[in-house]
Amino acid sequence: MKRVLLFLPLLVALVLGVLLFSGIGKDPTKLDSALVGKAMPEFALEDLHQPEVQVSQQVFQGEPSLLNVWGTWCPSCRAEHADLMWLAKNEGVPIVGLNYKDQRAEAKAWLERLGDPYSTSIYDPKGSLGFDLGVYGAPETFVIGADGTVLHRHVGVVNKQVWEETLRPLLNQAGGQY
Amino acid sequence: MAIFRLFSRFAPAWLAALLIVLALPAQAVVRDVYSFDTEEKQQRYQTMITELRCPKCQNQNIADSNSSISEDMRDEVYRMMTNGASDVEIMDSLVGRFGEFIRYKPLLEKRTLLLWATPAISVLGGLLIVGGIVLRSRRNNQIDSELSAEERARVEKIMDGHNGKSDSQA
Numbered sequence: 483m484k485r486v487l488l489f490l491p492l493l494v495a496l497v498l499g500v501l502l503f504s505g506i507g508k509d510p511t512k513l514d515s516a517l518v519g520k521a522m523p524e525f526a527l528e529d530l531h532q533p534e535v536q537v538s539q540q541v542f543q544g545e546p547s548l549l550n551v552w553g554t555w556c557p558s559c560r561a562e563h564a565d566l567m568w569l570a571k572n573e574g575v576p577i578v579g580l581n582y583k584d585q586r587a588e589a590k591a592w593l594e595r596l597g598d599p600y601s602t603s604i605y606d607p608k609g610s611l612g613f614d615l616g617v618y619g620a621p622e623t624f625v626i627g628a629d630g631t632v633l634h635r636h637v638g639v640v641n642k643q644v645w646e647e648t649l650r651p652l653l654n655q656a657g658g659q660y
Numbered sequence: 661m662a663i664f665r666l667f668s669r670f671a672p673a674w675l676a677a678l679l680i681v682l683a684l685p686a687q688a689v690v691r692d693v694y695s696f697d698t699e700e701k702q703q704r705y706q707t708m709i710t711e712l713r714c715p716k717c718q719n720q721n722i723a724d725s726n727s728s729i730s731e732d733m734r735d736e737v738y739r740m741m742t743n744g745a746s747d748v749e750i751m752d753s754l755v756g757r758f759g760e761f762i763r764y765k766p767l768l769e770k771r772t773l774l775l776w777a778t779p780a781i782s783v784l785g786g787l788l789i790v791g792g793i794v795l796r797s798r799r800n801n802q803i804d805s806e807l808s809a810e811e812r813a814r815v816e817k818i819m820d821g822h823n824g825k826s827d828s829q830a
Binding site for chain 2: 510511513514515516517583609613614615616617618619
């Protein structure tokens with residue numbers, strides 16, 4: 483009995499070691515979205531380019547798409563912009579842009595200067611749709627199914643690696659062909 | 661000269677006043693003002709925002725955080741509360757958007773069972789260990805006192821002899 487007890491510290495160290503090791507490399511600032519598996523929240527917001535046009539959750543119906551949350555005040559959004567352009571042009575992915583807590587003129591100027599990767603641009607100056615989506619920092623990119631279900635959220639910059647490893651497989655699972 | 665002396669005499673007071681004035685703007689930024697019709701609602705609001713965690717800043721509640729997402733969350737809590745929503749309704753609606761992460765008091769469910777039970781488990785474990793040590797030392801004492809009178813006399817003799825020997829050597 484005593485001999486067995488001698489191994490107790492080793493056992494505790496091993497269990498703790500496994501537990502702590504599994505946490506290494508995980509980014510605690512990346513949270514899973516609470517909306518995964520749920521329908522896109524209902525909304526009615528203006529189109530960024532045409533204020534008279536109203537955009538609703540219907541925009542996500544038909545084919546799987548990406549929803550990219552961005553703003554001109556967000557430096558990381560500038561960093562991912564070239565990759566979004568590449569995604570839209572070379573891969574033909576429909577990306578809906580959610581211009582989050584921004585000013586219309588500045589946002590339009592940004593898209594004119596850097597190119598516009600978005601099939602539709604939603605203008606959300608007060609961040610109401612962003613709030614319903616649980617957006618806590620741009621850029622965030624959601625994968626939305628053809629029926630308007632939220633499938634995944636990626637927090638942070640989208641680049642080719644994120645596309646290959648996460649977004650592309652999810653879009654294809656949802657019936658896309660990329 | 662007299663003025664200078666007067667000034668230096670009150671220098672700590674001057675300095676303190678200056679510091680207070682300098683610190684004022686920093687303090688003013690922190691709170692946006694929400695008004696409630698009852699003290700009880702004010703209290704509920706205050707409790708609520710200290711129990712909600714900021715998703716952006718992670719280790720702050722939304723009462724202490726100045727990030728824009730915390731502002732939005734405080735606005736929403738205020739809006740729902742003035743519309744007559746209950747604490748549970750407000751909590752559920754925010755958790756539905758931002759996830760369980762924002763609860764500083766996680767719900768008691770299968771996934772969080774270990775989290776809630778850990779304090780009890782460690783206290784119980786500690787008590788068991790302490791109890792074990794106490795029991796064992798008691799048993800050892802008993803063994804000591806189980807010496808017969810003859811044995812005890814022998815022990816005393818040996819101890820005395822040993823002490824005497826070491827004394828004489830010293």
